[in-house]
Amino acid sequence: MQSLTSSCGECVSFCMFNGFGSATVMKIAVIGPGALGCLLAASLGAANEIWLLDRDPERARQIGNQGIILDENGKRLNVRVNVSANSSNVPEVDLVLLCVKSASVSSAINAWMSVVTKGRPLLIALQNGIAHLDILPVAMPGRWALGVTAQGATLAGPGVVMHRGNGPTRIGFPSGVTISEEERIQLQRAAAVLSASGIATETTDDILVHVWNKLLINVGINALTAIHDCPNGRLLDSPGILKTMQDAVLEGAAVAEALGIRIDRNPVARTIEVCRATAANVSSMLQDVRRRRKTEIEAINGAVVTKGVKTGVAVPVNEELVRKVKGIEGGFH
Numbered sequence: 063m064q065s066l067t068s069s070c071g072e073c074v075s076f077c078m079f080n081g082f083g084s085a086t087v088m089k090i091a092v093i094g095p096g097a098l099g100c101l102l103a104a105s106l107g108a109a110n111e112i113w114l115l116d117r118d119p120e121r122a123r124q125i126g127n128q129g130i131i132l133d134e135n136g137k138r139l140n141v142r143v144n145v146s147a148n149s150s151n152v153p154e155v156d157l158v159l160l161c162v163k164s165a166s167v168s169s170a171i172n173a174w175m176s177v178v179t180k181g182r183p184l185l186i187a188l189q190n191g192i193a194h195l196d197i198l199p200v201a202m203p204g205r206w207a208l209g210v211t212a213q214g215a216t217l218a219g220p221g222v223v224m225h226r227g228n229g230p231t232r233i234g235f236p237s238g239v240t241i242s243e244e245e246r247i248q249l250q251r252a253a254a255v256l257s258a259s260g261i262a263t264e265t266t267d268d269i270l271v272h273v274w275n276k277l278l279i280n281v282g283i284n285a286l287t288a289i290h291d292c293p294n295g296r297l298l299d300s301p302g303i304l305k306t307m308q309d310a311v312l313e314g315a316a317v318a319e320a321l322g323i324r325i326d327r328n329p330v331a332r333t334i335e336v337c338r339a340t341a342a343n344v345s346s347m348l349q350d351v352r353r354r355r356k357t358e359i360e361a362i363n364g365a366v367v368t369k370g371v372k373t374g375v376a377v378p379v380n381e382e383l384v385r386k387v388k389g390i391e392g393g394f395h
C-alpha cells in the first residue's frame with residue numbers, strides 16, 4: 063500500500079472495502095503515465111499496491127522520486143507509487159489497466175508481455191476511439207476487457223495530473239466471447255476497487271455501445287477543437303462549426319447503425335451536452351496539437367472513415383476532418 067500525503071504534509075491512510083465484504087489490497091499495474099494513467103494510479107494508490115509502468119526510464123525515475131502529484135480542484139496530493147521502466151522488476155499483479163494511446167496498444171503489450179500474462183491478470187483497455195478494438199485480439203494473448211471513462215484529467219508535466227471532471231466509468235467484456243466465472247469475478251473486483259478509490263465504476267454487458275457513444279462525442283468535438291484551436295465550449299458559438307459537428311456525428315451514427323450497434327438515440331444532443339459540460343476543457347486532441355504530438359485522429363474520425371468505407375456509408379465530413387488534422391500534424395516536422 064502506498065502513502066497518500068496532502069500538500070501540507072499531513073499523512074492520511076485509507077482502508078478500502080472491495081465490495082465483497084472485506085478490505086483487500088490489490089496489486090495493480092497501470093501501463094502508461096499519461097493523464098488517465100496517473101489519475102488512476104494516484105486514486106488507487108491510497109489503498110493498493112500500484113506499479114506505474116513507463117517505457118521512458120528517465121521519466122520513470124523522475125515520477126518514482128517525486129511521486130504522482132494529483133491536483134483535485136486546487137488541493138494537491140502527493141501519492142507515492144512504484145514506478146518501473148523494466149518488466150523484470152514488476153511482481154505478479156491482479157489487474158492491469160492499459161492507459162496508453164491507441165496507437166501504442168500493440169507495442170505496450172509487447173513491451174510489458176510478462177506483466178500482462180504472469181498469473182493471468184485481467185487487462186482492461188481504456189483508449190479513446192475504436193482502433194484498439196481491432197488491435198487487442200491480435201496483440202493480447204490473454205482475456206481482456208474494455209473500459210470507457212468520463213473522468214476528466216489533464217497532464218501538467220511528468221506525473222502531475224489535474225483532475226477536473228468526475229463522470230462514470232464502465233467496464234465490460236466485448237460481446238461474442240465466452241467468459242468464465244473467474245473472469246466475471248475479476249471484472250467485478252476491478253469495478254469494486256476502482257469505485258472504492260473514488261472512480262465510480264460499473265460493469266456492463268454492453269461495453270461496445272458505451273465505446274461507440276463515447277466515440278461519437280469525440281468525433282464531434284476533438285478534431286474541431288484541434289482545427290479551430292479552442293476549448294470545447296467555443297465550438298457551440300459558431301453555427302458553421304456546429305453544423306460540421308452535427309454532420310460528423312450523424313455520419314458516425316450511420317456507420318454504427320450499419321454495424322448493428324445500438325448507440326444513444328440522440329448522439330448530436332449528447333455531444334452538445336458534453337460540449338457545454340466540458341466548456342472550459344482543452345480536448346485531448348488539442349492538447350496533443352499544442353504539444354506538437356501525434357493525435358488520435360486515426361482512432362477517432364479516421365476509424366469512422368475506415369468503417370464507413372467497409373459498410374458503404376458515406377463519410378465525407380469525417381474524411382475532411384481527418385485531412386485537416388493530418389495537415390496540422392504535417393506541420394510538426
Ligand code: KPL
Pocket residue numbers: 190279280283284294336340343344345346347
Ligand atoms: O473525451 C474528451 C477528450 O478531450 O478526449 C472530451 C469529452 C471531448 C472532453 O474534452
